[in-house]
Amino acid sequence: DATPTAAPDPDPAAMAMAAARPRLLLLLAAAAAALLLTPAHAFYLPGSYPHKYAPGEPLSVKVNSLTSIDTEIPYSYYSLPFCAPPEGVKDSAENLGELLMGDRIESSPYRFKMHANESDVLLCRSAPLSPPDFALLKRRIDEMYQVNLILDNLPAIRYTRKDDYFLRWTGYPVGIRVGVDYYVFNHLQFTVLVHRYEDPNVARVMGAAGDASDGAAVPANAGKDASAAPGWMVVGFEVVPCSIKHNPEDARAVKMYGKFPSKIKCDPSTVSMSIKENEPIVYTYEVSFVESDIKWPSRWDAYLKMEGAKVHWFSILNSLMVIAFLAGIVFVILLRTVRRDLTRYEELDSEAQAQMNEELSGWKLVVSDVFRAPSNPMLLCMMVGDGVQILGMAVVTILFAALGFMSPASRGTLITGMLFFYLVLGILAGYASVRVWKTIRCGDHSGWVGVSWRTACFFPGIAFLILTTLNFLLWGSQSTGAIPFSLFVVLILLWFCISVPLTLVGGFLGAKAPHIEYPVRTNQIPREIPAQKYPSWLLVLGAGTLPFGTLFIELFFIMSSIWMGRVYYVFGFLFIVMLLLVIVCAEVSLVLTYMHLCVEDWKWWWKSFFSSGSVAIYIFLYSINYLVFDLKSLSGPVSATLYLGYSLFMVIAIMLATGTVGFISSFCFVHYLFSSVKAD
Numbered sequence: 001d002a003t004p005t006a007a008p009d010p011d012p013a014a015m016a017m018a019a020a021r022p023r024l025l026l027l028l029a030a031a032a033a034a035l036l037l038t039p040a041h042a043f044y045l046p047g048s049y050p051h052k053y054a055p056g057e058p059l060s061v062k063v064n065s066l067t068s069i070d071t072e073i074p075y076s077y078y079s080l081p082f083c084a085p086p087e088g089v090k091d092s093a094e095n096l097g098e099l100l101m102g103d104r105i106e107s108s109p110y111r112f113k114m115h116a117n118e119s120d121v122l123l124c125r126s127a128p129l130s131p132p133d134f135a136l137l138k139r140r141i142d143e144m145y146q147v148n149l150i151l152d153n154l155p156a157i158r159y160t161r162k163d164d165y166f167l168r169w170t171g172y173p174v175g176i177r178v179g180v181d182y183y184v185f186n187h188l189q190f191t192v193l194v195h196r197y198e199d200p201n202v203a204r205v206m207g208a209a210g211d212a213s214d215g216a217a218v219p220a221n222a223g224k225d226a227s228a229a230p231g232w233m234v235v236g237f238e239v240v241p242c243s244i245k246h247n248p249e250d251a252r253a254v255k256m257y258g259k260f261p262s263k264i265k266c267d268p269s270t271v272s273m274s275i276k277e278n279e280p281i282v283y284t285y286e287v288s289f290v291e292s293d294i295k296w297p298s299r300w301d302a303y304l305k306m307e308g309a310k311v312h313w314f315s316i317l318n319s320l321m322v323i324a325f326l327a328g329i330v331f332v333i334l335l336r337t338v339r340r341d342l343t344r345y346e347e348l349d350s351e352a353q354a355q356m357n358e359e360l361s362g363w364k365l366v367v368s369d370v371f372r373a374p375s376n377p378m379l380l381c382m383m384v385g386d387g388v389q390i391l392g393m394a395v396v397t398i399l400f401a402a403l404g405f406m407s408p409a410s411r412g413t414l415i416t417g418m419l420f421f422y423l424v425l426g427i428l429a430g431y432a433s434v435r436v437w438k439t440i441r442c443g444d445h446s447g448w449v450g451v452s453w454r455t456a457c458f459f460p461g462i463a464f465l466i467l468t469t470l471n472f473l474l475w476g477s478q479s480t481g482a483i484p485f486s487l488f489v490v491l492i493l494l495w496f497c498i499s500v501p502l503t504l505v506g507g508f509l510g511a512k513a514p515h516i517e518y519p520v521r522t523n524q525i526p527r528e529i530p531a532q533k534y535p536s537w538l539l540v541l542g543a544g545t546l547p548f549g550t551l552f553i554e555l556f557f558i559m560s561s562i563w564m565g566r567v568y569y570v571f572g573f574l575f576i577v578m579l580l581l582v583i584v585c586a587e588v589s590l591v592l593t594y595m596h597l598c599v600e601d602w603k604w605w606w607k608s609f610f611s612s613g614s615v616a617i618y619i620f621l622y623s624i625n626y627l628v629f630d631l632k633s634l635s636g637p638v639s640a641t642l643y644l645g646y647s648l649f650m651v652i653a654i655m656l657a658t659g660t661v662g663f664i665s666s667f668c669f670v671h672y673l674f675s676s677v678k679a680d
Helices: 022-037 096-101 131-142 202-207 222-228 309-347 350-359 377-402 413-424 426-440 448-476 485-512 536-543 545-563 571-598 605-613 615-629 637-675
Strands: 058-063 106-113 118-125 149-151 157-162 165-170 175-178 181-184 187-196 232-242 282-291
Touching (some): 106 118, 149 232, 309 571, 377 571, 377 637, 413 485, 426 485, 448 485, 448 637, 536 571, 545 615, 545 637, 571 637, 605 615, 605 637, 615 637
Parallel strands (some): 157 232
């Protein structure tokens, strides 16, 4: 036997406006406290009820795609020479989010009976490994692929001891390499944690998430009903993989699920089942049922246990420091500089104002140019409209997730919810883009149909281009992560049958809404912008560092959730960080716009958008840093291309959302500033 080194598995699960009126601030604080301090076991999807199993009732284990943090390319479980169910492989119903995430849940050959312990169960004797199967199995072991099993919607969890504490992993490795030999884990030791179905009243079981139910009054007939129909609920699913050298000849005379002739002792500290070409592999398993005190609503605690809460609080405090710093600058600009200048300006008569204009420099001299139409106004309107749509989708999705409506217990609901909210909020995108278009054109709404149509196609078109390119790579790799052609057709139909019409409806409403009137008139001849000491784009690019500083800590946890197989469920923290990010983006853009106006640069429209939108550049650079230093094991050009492609898709969405926040805040500031100026 060879003693293995620790398998390089994914890291263990690491979980998880300012208002004007004091009452609203108090409500927000209470809501934030509720989201952050509610224990993890309260986060279950409303409407998902426990399944009661009678003693001896069959339990079916399902298999999900094989996954690896080394390649980030999922493959079907049955792409490797594993045992198949005797009745054939059957697909489980998958929702849109599961398909987009690359999940392929299928039936497995593992069969349990509730509360019936079994040992030394023969699963199957595989066919002799052909050269292609042998090479594929070795490659999957080298790439650290994990097997993901599911029982009663619970993923299999594995515990390993390190020093004085236990590490949690989901799934188990296909095998391990020791020196030049490859070993496969061919024996699984399952432990199913069960809890007695205490009361037929489901509401009582659902509501009593913790010890609150202990000692509660029980109806007189509850015990009678329970004893008449005893049952158990699955509250935990643990697996210990072992590599045991079986004699293939011993398995010839034993049928599937029969008793293996020799006693099997599972020792996870050693491996002995080395794989060889043209030799079969014998698969076995054992299962034991253990009664547990874990209540059904608390059964996801092992997966969602929040670690690093202090780090999340540090992230929020760090963001608050940035906000306080920027708020001080905004306060000085609005209450000291602007107010003082406006008061002096308004106290003068017309002749004195004319003389003062000749002597003054700064924002007051661009009064006749500040609302001059920007270059490429239609593109700006499209980007603002799409930014409103993406930001609205993010706010609603994270809020629903924080309230527990998108639990990991219901796979794919987060992605499905994001897609649904994005489609519905197309009406906001059309309204915002056409309203800005109408304002730029001083009330002329002609061309609103073209603006709405382009808004509906701009960001989805970019997403379609990126995802189609990546999908071709996944198709070429025969990965389950590739979106099936039928799903592509469904997504295109959703785009053109729901998103586009709603965007046009929003554009129609925006065309009918009154435009925002400019407080000052614009000269026909544009004012020359003085030569600047430093290029303005340098300031715009540098401004993105402040919004990035508010979210880079939370960004690490999100990236780890996406690429390292960890579970991210601290949406309460994420919701607060997102609100803080919106505030910082608004403040940064406002300050940058004021600085540009002070040096008589009246071309503020695009600069206000990119001063906050430039945070996307730093997020993309951080993604590259994460690839180089945290995903060092990522292998192959296909995996790196997938990572960079998805990162590019993400940062474009963030750029549109944060840029829109900056543009809207700057427009409101400029409108307020010059509405106080008396000018001919």
